[in-house]
Amino acid sequence: MKDQMPPGGHTVDASVNARAWNHIAAQDEADPAVSTPGEVPRTIEWTCWPGRGPGAEWIGDLSRTRVAELGCGTGEHTAYAAENGARLAVGVDVADQRIAQARARFGHLPAIDFKVGDAAEILDEPRLDVCFSIYGALWYAEPTRLIPVIHNRLRPGGILAFSVNAPRDGELPGRRVDNLTLTGGARLPVIHYSYGADAWRRLLAECGFADTQVLPIEGPDGSPYRTLVIRTRRGAD
Ligand SMILES: C[S@@+](CC[C@H](N)C(=O)[O-])C[C@H]1O[C@@H](n2cnc3c(N)ncnc32)[C@H](O)[C@@H]1O
16 A cells, blocks of 8 residues: 555645545455446435435536546546546546546546546646536635636536535634544544535635535434535636
8 A cells, every 4th residue: 555645736635635545445445346347326426415415417418528527536426427428527536546446447438537636736628518526626625726727627607516515513614634534443634625605605706606506415313514515607708
């Protein structure tokens, strides 16, 4: 198990988060489902609670579109885009072991491409129609670095859709260090950026996004978590 700096990723956040997710990938390696061709999901789940929140209609018809998923993990939602008409579906992840698993599962699909690196550094496809992220780079990377990059890569009118957790009750918004717990009990730091609905609206508007919608989705009874499912558009130039 190597702890690699991601190509192009020079921020502390990217290297801390890559290390954590490479450890999770190594832990998952025993599960054949992450290293053999996988089943493409029938929809997109925007929250970690199946059936809560919108489905694939949140980003609309993907026919002939150019799509990027930022923080794609093992790649199933990038695969969804490729299977549902996208002419380009790029999955980006900062953890090289996650991308190795995504390639093993879905690399055979036409129109799909997977890339290793910090999304704020390596997203270089021009004129994208849709960028999306599910508890991915928009949650883990500094938004004032990443959102302008996404804005530059989307065509005017292109969609940015993503899910992130909101701060829990009593938590201050902003950059926070949390922990992922491995099955053996070891805890690995990860770095999140956690904001409420109004702060996301402001961050997006400041970077030239318009028509922002934020759906707050509560976790199951007793859960302290609330996920925000967000959709916005690059404004006209
Ligand atoms: C919670 S997982 C979600 C994975 C996937 N979207 C899913 O729903 O299963 C977060 C993923 O974001 C990736 N990630 C974190 N920071 C990133 C960054 N700056 N650029 C690209 N990927 C990043 C992590 O490596 C990890 O695979």
